[in-house]
Amino acid sequence: MNRRAAAVWMLPLAAVLVFGVALSATLGYLDVSIPDVFAILIAKLRGLDMPPGIDPVAATVVADVRMPRILAAVLVGGLLGVSGAVFQAILLNPLADSYTLGISTGAAFGASLVIVLQIFGLALPPGVTIPVFAFGGGAGTLAVVLFLAAGDRRLSSTSLILAGVIVAAILSAAIGFLKFLADEQVGLIIFWLMGSLAGASWANILLLAPTALLGTLVAVYYSRDLNIMATGDRAATSLGVNTVRLRLVLLAVSTLMTALAVSVSGIIGFVGLIVPHMLRHLIGPDNRLLIPLSFFTGGLLLLVADTLTRAVLPVEVPIGVLTALLGGPFFCFLFKRRQRNGATAF
């Protein structure tokens, strides 16, 4: 990779993302023009009064309702994209992501537990406990999946995905039981399990933004080591890569990124799987480029999906349902094409 190639891809994508954010902020029940969006945001950021000629209702809608949700969509999409790219690189498996490894379901279980505990009157501050429980659930699931698959020393696709499916199935049953316990308030859990950014707040952004920044930086920092990992553990170690530390650090970071994304948005599948996969077809497997681009592309994808369900579709479809409905068939297409190209499926 050279730096020019990185700039050629990164700068336009970042520009499209900024434009997309602005455009999305104009869309919705209330029409606001793009210049007005910028005027409102600049005034807000600098702590000034709204300039004359701007509807104060529009200012509130854009700054306090739409922006947190839009930014949450970008950040969650970016987090899922980066963590997917890292999971695939570290487990040497293009089918790995937080969803197929069961980590999302584990995080969802942790979060559902908090919701149920709250229904039963346990006073816990949800702003803190949901992310903590989600991370605990995600990390615990990853540990169990790796333990189950560890008998196979190469951590092959089949054993990892099977372990992920088994653990996710058990957790889904457990979540089902939590739903049963939640009784009449089951809607709280269900809506959240299907994935939604409707409730995103500025507090969420304060949680997601530093995680996304730090997580992506850590992943980029280790991206050359990740490339070398693709040539096998023994070869990588002989090139001076500390494979054990690399795995531990990056699995922990990716699980944290996934869990925080899940704690804000619920389960949103396929983004972490499709985004790095698609990018690898376009720009090749070099993680130094793939990881930052996965952030931008994941963010853009989820922004488009969330804007569709928020402002374009006549009814709001849960975003997790939308990504699965769009991403699933696309993934089937990739799967069949790989087989046609003579490669064994994965």
Place this chain on the structure above:
Amino acid sequence: MAPPLSERNTGQLWSLREVHFSYGDTPVLRDIGLELRSGRCTGILGPNGSGKTTLLDLLAGLQAPQSGTIEFQGRPMAAWPKKHLARLLALVPQDFMVRFGFSVREVVEMGLHPHLHRFATPSEADRALIDQALAVTGIATLADRPVTRLSGGEKQRVAVARALAQRPTVLLLDEATSNLDIHHSLELLHLIRDRFERQDMQVVAVMHDLNLAAFFCDHLIFLKEGRVICQGPTDEVLTPATINAVYGVEAEVTANAFTQCRQVSFRLPASH
């Protein structure tokens, strides 16, 4: 022309004393004591499961023995920083597998990793080194192809090119030619032998084929069931008695005028 063996610099590379290694409860290497010196191409031979690859892993610092000491250039293996060791030792694995479609050039460039600062881009000299490694291994025309689309022999040459780009003091080969046809095997071994003759690089090779070892190695170490059975200059130790003791086959060793090497022919003992 390379100077005769006796005149070459024979410095100390590794020194192993009472080395034991086991995987779980299974002992793999027992009481290994060895001196590996530079200036000769060393081969490690032995039947399947005799501990050859494990011994190579210990030399490369990929595994640590449960007891005993291993020193490299007079310093205990554990005291070498891994990154520093990677600048001195390069390993060519038996089965070079790459999981994603990196281009051949990208894979060979990975050989620069121990020499380059994390965010540094390769210099002109580095790029020239890569081009040279691609050229001498005969894969320059494949440079932009995804390595996942190459044949086994081509992949193995990529692994060697990457090891050369690592500019190692010692090249460690783990049955690097076992998946190659005879033409590619000879080509690869000649290439490495040539580097060695020009004293660019020392070589320790785990080998399976006795006849290739006879041509390639100056010094042989025979392992059986995790112990060193015998070692010495190829001409002295590659004998019917050694081969019988190590592999349990009857052998005839002749000086071959055609190859100018020792040649071995085998048959099972008559009692079979």
